[in-house]
Amino acid sequence: GQSLEQPSEVTAVEGAIVQINCTYQTSGFYGLSWYQQHDGGAPTFLSYNALDGLEETGRFSSFLSRSDSYGYLLLQELQMKDSASYFCAVRDRDSGYSTLTFGKGTMLLVSP
Amino acid sequence: GAVVSQHPSRVICKSGTSVKIECRSLDFQATTMFWYRQFPKKSLMLMATSNEGSKATYEQGVEKDKFLINHASLTLSTLTVTSAHPEDSSFYICSARDGSLAFFGQGTRLTVV
Numbered sequence: 577g578q579s580l581e582q583p584s585e586v587t588a589v590e591g592a593i594v595q596i597n598c599t600y601q602t603s604g605f606y607g608l609s610w611y612q613q614h615d616g617g618a619p620t621f622l623s624y625n626a627l628d629g630l631e632e633t634g635r636f637s638s639f640l641s642r643s644d645s646y647g648y649l650l651l652q653e654l655q656m657k658d659s660a661s662y663f664c665a666v667r668d669r670d671s672g673y674s675t676l677t678f679g680k681g682t683m684l685l686v687s688p
Numbered sequence: 689g690a691v692v693s694q695h696p697s698r699v700i701c702k703s704g705t706s707v708k709i710e711c712r713s714l715d716f717q718a719t720t721m722f723w724y725r726q727f728p729k730k731s732l733m734l735m736a737t738s739n740e741g742s743k744a745t746y747e748q749g750v751e752k753d754k755f756l757i758n759h760a761s762l763t764l765s766t767l768t769v770t771s772a773h774p775e776d777s778s779f780y781i782c783s784a785r786d787g788s789l790a791f792f793g794q795g796t797r798l799t800v801v
Contacts, residue, residue, distance in 0.1 A: 609789070609790070621792075675722060680730070
């Protein structure tokens with residue numbers, strides 16, 4: 577089986593930097609993904625880490641440490657539009673590396 | 689990135705009727721698509737995995753006779769909620785994989801009255 581833990585809510589102000597952590601337990605590991613979901617919308621892909629290290633995409637970066645079963649999403653220069661839910665997700669051996677299992681999501685609230 | 693189109697985005701139906709939701713991969717072929725359900729402020733829960741040309745694989749606790757899935761082509765999967773009841777009201781989202789990455793449809797907000 578698999579499980580993912582991430583904080584339920586994070587608050588920050590515009591212009592700040594915020595880090596959303598994700599720890600996971602899987603029966604095999606095939607990469608950690610991050611998705612953003614605005615209220616009422618569908619999830620959109622943000623980032624994917626298959627190997628250890630940092631992946632940078634504009635204001636967003638994602639980090640993975642496979643030995644620690646840990647990753648994080650880093651959001652810089654926060655904007656009001658970044659207020660959304662952020663989900664980490666993994667694929668693992670039990671699902672044949674086919675299906676994504678999502679964490680419960682972290683609601684990010686960005687204030688002026 | 690790849691595009692997945694889901695239709696309709698919003699539907700209201702009467703209790704006891706059936707509703708069909710379509711999920712299309714527009715610029716890639718998807719032998720496997722996934723159907724999720726999401727309650728307000730909650731995470732996405734996988735309902736079933738749709739396999740082109742064969743039967744869908746349902747997650748534990750999901751009634752396969754209530755949530756009929758058909759994956760007749762490499763670009764189209766449908767989810768039919770049969771004999772809908774108010775407790776079926778939810779946000780349904782499909783997903784398809786393009787290589788290592790998953791892309792989602794826009795979601796369908798189903799309200800059963």
